[in-house]
Amino acid sequence: MEEPKPPKIASGLLKWFISEAIFDEVHGDLLELYRARLDSKGLLIASLYFYKDVVLSLRNVPLRRNYRTQNSTAMFKNYFKIAYRNILKHKFYTLANTISLSIGLASVMLITLFVQQELSYDNFHENGPRIYRLNKLVDRDGKITKNAESSGLFGPSLAEEFPEVSEVVRVSQRSRTTLNYKETNFKVNGALYVDDNFFEVFDFELKRGNPEEVLKLPMSVVLTERVATALFKNEDPIGKSIVGIRGLNYTVTGIAANCPKNSHIQFEMLTSWISTVPDRGPLSIGWMNNWYTQGLATYLMLEPSASPASVDSKLPAFEEKNIPERAEMYDFYLQPFEQVYLGSADVQFSPAMSGTKFLYILSSIALAILLIAVFNYVNISTSKAASRAKEIGIRKVVGALKRQIVIQHLLESFILVFLASLIGAFLVKTALPFFNEFTGRNILLTDISSSLVILTLIIILLIAVASGIYPAMIMSGFKPVQVLKGSISGKSFGNGPRQVLITFQFVITIVMIVCTIFISRQTAFMNNKNLGYEKENVLMTQFSDAIYYNHEPFINELVKDNSITDYALSQQTPKWSNASNSYYPDGIREKEVEARTFSIDDRFLKFYQMEIVQGRGFDRNISSDLTTAVINETMMEKLGWDQPIGRQLGQGGDDPALTIIGVVKDFNFRSLHREVEPIVMEMTSRPYSLALKTRPDNVKEVIGALERTWEKFENREPLVYSFLEEDLKARYDSENNVFKAISIFAVISILISCFGLYGLTSYTVQQKIKEVGIRKVLGAKESAVIYLINRRFGITLLIALLIAIPVSYTMMNAWLQGFAYRIDLGMSPFALAILITALITSLTISFQTIKAARANPVKALRTE
Amino acid sequence: MKRNHLGEFEELLLLVVASLGENAYAVSVKAELEEKAKRKANISAVHSTLYRLEDKGLLKSEIGGATNTRGGKSKRFFKVTAFGFKTLRETEELRNTFRGLIPELSK
Numbered sequence: 001m002e003e004p005k006p007p008k009i010a011s012g013l014l015k016w017f018i019s020e021a022i023f024d025e026v027h028g029d030l031l032e033l034y035r036a037r038l039d040s041k042g043l044l045i046a047s048l049y050f051y052k053d054v055v056l057s058l059r060n061v062p063l064r065r066n067y068r069t070q071n072s073t074a075m076f077k078n079y080f081k082i083a084y085r086n087i088l089k090h091k092f093y094t095l096a097n098t099i100s101l102s103i104g105l106a107s108v109m110l111i112t113l114f115v116q117q118e119l120s121y122d123n124f125h126e127n128g129p130r131i132y133r134l135n136k137l138v139d140r141d142g143k144i145t146k147n148a149e150s151s152g153l154f155g156p157s158l159a160e161e162f163p164e165v166s167e168v169v170r171v172s173q174r175s176r177t178t179l180n181y182k183e184t185n186f187k188v189n190g191a192l193y194v195d196d197n198f199f200e201v202f203d204f205e206l207k208r209g210n211p212e213e214v215l216k217l218p219m220s221v222v223l224t225e226r227v228a229t230a231l232f233k234n235e236d237p238i239g240k241s242i243v244g245i246r247g248l249n250y251t252v253t254g255i256a257a258n259c260p261k262n263s264h265i266q267f268e269m270l271t272s273w274i275s276t277v278p279d280r281g282p283l284s285i286g287w288m289n290n291w292y293t294q295g296l297a298t299y300l301m302l303e304p305s306a307s308p309a310s311v312d313s314k315l316p317a318f319e320e321k322n323i324p325e326r327a328e329m330y331d332f333y334l335q336p337f338e339q340v341y342l343g344s345a346d347v348q349f350s351p352a353m354s355g356t357k358f359l360y361i362l363s364s365i366a367l368a369i370l371l372i373a374v375f376n377y378v379n380i381s382t383s384k385a386a387s388r389a390k391e392i393g394i395r396k397v398v399g400a401l402k403r404q405i406v407i408q409h410l411l412e413s414f415i416l417v418f419l420a421s422l423i424g425a426f427l428v429k430t431a432l433p434f435f436n437e438f439t440g441r442n443i444l445l446t447d448i449s450s451s452l453v454i455l456t457l458i459i460i461l462l463i464a465v466a467s468g469i470y471p472a473m474i475m476s477g478f479k480p481v482q483v484l485k486g487s488i489s490g491k492s493f494g495n496g497p498r499q500v501l502i503t504f505q506f507v508i509t510i511v512m513i514v515c516t517i518f519i520s521r522q523t524a525f526m527n528n529k530n531l532g533y534e535k536e537n538v539l540m541t542q543f544s545d546a547i548y549y550n551h552e553p554f555i556n557e558l559v560k561d562n563s564i565t566d567y568a569l570s571q572q573t574p575k576w577s578n579a580s581n582s583y584y585p586d587g588i589r590e591k592e593v594e595a596r597t598f599s600i601d602d603r604f605l606k607f608y609q610m611e612i613v614q615g616r617g618f619d620r621n622i623s624s625d626l627t628t629a630v631i632n633e634t635m636m637e638k639l640g641w642d643q644p645i646g647r648q649l650g651q652g653g654d655d656p657a658l659t660i661i662g663v664v665k666d667f668n669f670r671s672l673h674r675e676v677e678p679i680v681m682e683m684t685s686r687p688y689s690l691a692l693k694t695r696p697d698n699v700k701e702v703i704g705a706l707e708r709t710w711e712k713f714e715n716r717e718p719l720v721y722s723f724l725e726e727d728l729k730a731r732y733d734s735e736n737n738v739f740k741a742i743s744i745f746a747v748i749s750i751l752i753s754c755f756g757l758y759g760l761t762s763y764t765v766q767q768k769i770k771e772v773g774i775r776k777v778l779g780a781k782e783s784a785v786i787y788l789i790n791r792r793f794g795i796t797l798l799i800a801l802l803i804a805i806p807v808s809y810t811m812m813n814a815w816l817q818g819f820a821y822r823i824d825l826g827m828s829p830f831a832l833a834i835l836i837t838a839l840i841t842s843l844t845i846s847f848q849t850i851k852a853a854r855a856n857p858v859k860a861l862r863t864e
Numbered sequence: 865m866k867r868n869h870l871g872e873f874e875e876l877l878l879l880v881v882a883s884l885g886e887n888a889y890a891v892s893v894k895a896e897l898e899e900k901a902k903r904k905a906n907i908s909a910v911h912s913t914l915y916r917l918e919d920k921g922l923l924k925s926e927i928g929g930a931t932n933t934r935g936g937k938s939k940r941f942f943k944v945t946a947f948g949f950k951t952l953r954e955t956e957e958l959r960n961t962f963r964g965l966i967p968e969l970s971k
Contacts, residue, residue: 022915022940024937024938025889025890025927025937025938025939025940026890026911027935027937028934028935028937028938028939029889029890029891029907029911029934029939030907031933031934031935031937032891032931032933032934033891033894033907035933036933052906053906053907053908056906056907056908056909057907057908057911059908060908060909060911060912
């Protein structure tokens with residue numbers, strides 16, 4: 001075993017400070033003590049004692065290296081001493097400065113950590129720059145959307161026909177499944193079907209197995225280490241047979257490292273694609289292996305020399321040849337792999353949709369807070385400048401250069417910023433868990449990269465310079481003769497710029513308050529809007545394969561329990577519907593209309609309390625209802641039929657035409673970002689979603705009944721259920737997150753501004769104390785005095801309002817455009833913001849001014 | 865006036881060094897101090913006192929004896945000089961002079 005060594009830093013320090021002649025022996029003595037303690041007290045204690053010994057040795061003057069002390073060293077010592085005294089002398093200002101700076105710095109550090117994490121997504125694949133995802137533009141009646149899905153046969157034949165394409169990987173998601181091995185069950189969250197070259201194209205680490213072979217054969221699976229450990233404990237998983245998707249047997253052929261969290265492709269289990277190919281694999285999933293069904297992601301790796309543009313340009317002809325019926329509607333293009341994570345906010349069906357918007361919002365908020373804090377520093381130090389005038393005068397008289405005065409004051413700001421960043425780092429550590437919670441990330445302090453540490457240090461240095469340079473310039477410009485004659489002490493410096501900075505602080509604060517109010521109103525509006533159907537007290541679940549094939553007995557068994565009062569079955573649900581089809585009005589192909597399809601049972605409309613405006617709903621007792629349809633109002637409008645009942649909608653392929661029997665009022669089944677789309681509802685005999693009605697007082701009983709019945713029919717897959725209302729709320733997660741972030745940071749920025757304002761007023765009051773005294777002696781009222789001091793802040797606030805209102809109006813207007821259903825941009829939030837700002841400002845100021853107005857003038861004047 | 869009186873800690877260290885004979889260096893002095901006098905002293909205090917005594921001419925020193933436990937660093941061994949012993953004796957005599965004058969302390 002290697003002997004532990006004492007801390008290197010300590011030894012280094014010793015070497016640096018102790019005179020060379022005796023370093024060897026002193027160091028030797030300390031080492032000997034360290035060894036002795038190592039044996040008796042352990043590593044930690046020994047190291048701590050070593051530090052202590054070193055530090056005490058450094059204090060020992062006779063041991064110290066003999067430096068020739070220079071005048072500048074002495075001067076620097078003096079700077080530190082004066083800085084220290086100033087900090088103590090102006091405790092309140094120091095406190096206000098340090099707190100606001102540390103909060104500002106903490107915000108910036110947090111955001112940098114977050115941005116680092118977001119930018120590092122998908123950057124670990126060596127082939128990354130050559131990989132593209134096949135996306136498409138979908139043109140529906142001139143409305144163009146982006147979409148990340150493609151069909152199963154598209155990719156492989158691209159690879160065959162295009163010389164530029166070297167590899168194609170298809171990735172299809174089956175969200176979850178349960179694995180069994182002997183007695184152990186394990187629920188897997190990310191189960192993907194992938195092509196056999198998955199590990200050659202992507203750099204996901206394969207711990208066991210040959211990357212070229214593991215996914216070659218049907219029914220081969222690769223598990224991540226986490227899953228393998230949970231399932232096999234200490235056994236060797238390779239070659240073992242497990243029960244997985246659809247209750248079939250699979251062979252474990254490889255073990256992959258756990259999926260890195262900064263990857264947009266997330267998996268816990270990979271199944272070979274060949275398993276899904278009809279006639280070749282037992283799973284035989286038709287839709288994954290045809291030309292038309294769009295439901296999977298295709299990744300292309302190009303030849304090193306090939307350009308994506310050349311592939312792009314040949315895609316229309318390829319579409320025309322292979323999918324002629326959709327060539328008009330689809331326009332495929334390549335999206336660079338490394339842009340998938342951040343560049344897919346507007347792409348539908350893309351797995352990780354972070355988008356840069358939230359990133360920008362967070363970063364600008366952090367920047368705003370930092371600016372407020374820096375302005376505080378500048379404001380407070382310039383207003384205090386006069387009190388340092390004598391010191392600077394003396395320094396100049398005894399020969400200080402302007403440059404040296406600047407350095408001195410920069411040093412002071414550096415000390416303060418350094419202190420603040422230490423506190424800030426501590427704040428980051430405390431705030432990180434909360435931050436992770438609302439950003440939905442899992443960022444650790446240890447994730448920080450060394451380059452980011454350096455960047456942070458540079459930022460800190462820049463802030464120190466930025467906040468120190470202006471006060472330093474002002475103070476170094478003092479004329480010693482004036483200063484020492486005393487004619488300068490009553491004056492204040494940098495009034496103009498200071499007003500600008502305060503105005504700016506006010507602007508930021510008001511904008512933030514306005515935004516907070518608008519965002520909170522819009523989120524409340526979305527959560528409470530009447531969607532056109534009953535969303536409360538609805539429990540939803542999806543059938544497993546076993547229950548899907550056996551759902552009628554399952555339902556019959558379930559409704560025996562008397563807690564079940566109402567239920568509905570369907571394929572699509574209000575929260576989830578991705579099927580859409582082409583319909584031909586009166587069977588005429590040229591008039592084709594694209595609509596969402598809802599396959600439902602006869603209870604569905606009544607269950608969700610959807611209003612039927614014409615005709616009737618489905619009836620299971622009328623056998624012809626299997627070829628009928630209920631449409632929504634938007635569809636009716638699109639068809640241009642006032643009396644649609646009884647008219648026909650033709651369908652593609654062999655499907656029979658549908659007779660319209662009813663029209664249902666429009667309802668919002670997707671996020672309120674979008675308008676209602678046309679819908680065609682048909683009756684289905686193959687439902688896989690179940691909705692159950694609950695009452696607040698019987699939720700437990702309903703869930704209990706569901707669980708009992710589930711276990712009777714299904715012994716493998718666990719029951720997963722959710723409440724519709726919560727699912728619907730989750731689709732506004734990004735709005736909710738922005739709201740939380742901005743409201744927290746708005747409060748912080750108000751707080752910091754108040755610190756600055758408070759500091760500033762207390763100083764103004766101090767300066768005006770004699771003026772106030774004289775005025776009072778001459779008979780001024782208290783109210784007049786308060787007016788005198790507050791007037792300037794009032795004007796500043798007014799100017800800030802004039803700037804802030806148009807700015808926030810434009811911002812909020814743009815933000816609200818992103819919602820199809822939105823609140824009006826009324827004036828009341830602005831009024832509220834003005835009121836809040838005015839109130840907080842006057843509270844902050846009045847504290848000081850009232851004190852000044854009430855003070856006995858004799859006290860202020862008798863020293864004159 | 866020649867100042868050669870000793871501080872309490874200086875006197876103690878001088879005695880320890882004298883009693884340790886050939887093996888008196890900082891670490892052993894510190895150990896002896898802890899064992900016999902039950903006094904905790906930081907190594908740096910021992911160092912500075914030893915070097916000071918050497919400056920005053922009460923101790924002399926030589927380099928030697930690097931061992932593995934010290935990371936191969938050499939030790940500085942101290943010895944009491946003749947002047948050192950003389951000072952110790954003078955201190956002792958001075959004390960005894962006073963003790964003789966105090967009835968409660970003289971036997």
